[in-house]
Amino acid sequence: MRVVAGNYKGRQLKAVPGKSTRPTTDKVKEAVFQILGPFFDGGSVLDLFAGSGSLGIEALSRGMTKGIFVDKHPKAIHTIKENIKLLKLDDMVEIYRTDAFRALKATAKRELVFDLVLLDPPYGKMDYVKLINQLLEYNLINDNGIIYCEHEWNEDFSDIDSSLEMIKQDNFGGTIGITIYKKR
Known part of the structure; x- marks a missing residue:
């Protein structure tokens, strides 16, 4: 696992040990x-279910200037901290060990908003529509902000809020799906 492009292109990242991610x-x-x-010209990224932090780190490498990483598993948090330290991103990052809905509530209290939200929870264990609606209810997405969802291909997004425009839905390898929304 590595950083694909940007300031940290080619740098190796540690993976979370075990099979939990x-x-x-x-x-x-x-x-x-x-x-x-x-590439991005500044902005902030929220990486929920961050695992190793790979997706959020990729966004930072490509020009985002602030990142918040959230995961509830201790091994994931430890791995994110190692990867952040390895790339010397400490001053750009906040890391929290908590569940996604608590993180959203805490973020809303701080009145933070994001340009990019990365959602890659364990397949079949998260209600994406509920999670995305919570993001919108708390006003955590900037206008034209992007929400990236990685999921099982058969995930149902039919009840998604109309303030979001689906800009891409694709299938990778038969079972992995990605859906990307932009806030209108």
Whole structure:
């Protein structure tokens, strides 16, 4: 697992030990960031279910200036901290060990908003529509902000809020799906 492009291109990242996480492959990561915008001119990223932090780190490498990483598993938090330290990103990053809904509530209390939200929870264990609606209810997405969802291909997004425009939905390898929304 490595950083695909940007300031930290080619740098190796540590993976979370064990089988509790499913890292996004470099191939998928590269394709996704070509869709999201190969490079960013500042902005903030929220990486929920961060695992190793690979997706959020990729966004920072490509020009985001602030990142918040959230995961509830101690091994994931330890790995994120190692990867952040390895790349010397400490001054750009906040890391929290908590569940996603608590993180959203705490973020809303701080009145933070994001340009990019990365959602890559364990497949089949999260209600994406509920999670995305919570993001919108708390006003955590900037206008034109992007929400990236990695999921099982058969995930149902039919009840998504109309303030979001689906800009891409694709299938990677038959079972992995990605859906990307932009806030109107």
